[in-house]
Amino acid sequence: MSCIINIGGEYFDVDAFAKKAQLKNIQKRYKGDVIDTSVTSKQRRAKFSNLTIVASQKDFDDFEGQVSDVVTYLEKNKDSFKHIASTEGVDFAILDFGIDSEIDNKTILTQSIFLNTELIHLCGQFKFSIEISIYSQQIQDVLDKKRTASKNKS
Secondary structure (H helix, E strand, O other): OOEEEEEEEOOOOHHHHHHHHOOOOEEEEOOOOEEOOOOOOOOEEOOOEEEEEEEEOOOOOOHHHHHHHHHHHHHHOHHHHOOOOOOOOOOEEEEEEEEEOOOOOOOOOOOOOOOOHHHHHHHHHHOOEEEEEEEOOOHHHHHHHHHHHHHHHO
């Protein structure tokens, strides 16, 4: 998933929101649920309830494609998102883009991300914050090492 919408809060009624929004492919997590422990052996529990929805499945190296998908998705589903700000229990509504880092610390030392006004306007309408999660080119190696170390401790 390269871009997800994450809506939640400590007292957020996930089921009521999902029923009202009538969106497809919603993943739900409830306050107190066990959070995935595949990277660490520590068991953690969710401190809030939330739902996530995939807004774009474009690759992490196709940010412009993600933005285009998201604009189309938000426009198509306006009626589902217009009540977020008035929904009791919503502490956050975030549009989270996942992208690859272009920085190689040799020839590329900076990375800028442009957000067009159409995307910003739509996010403002629905009270979405925008998050851009930039993933290191070495992320898979690091996660594999952590998983191995965690399994060896067990």
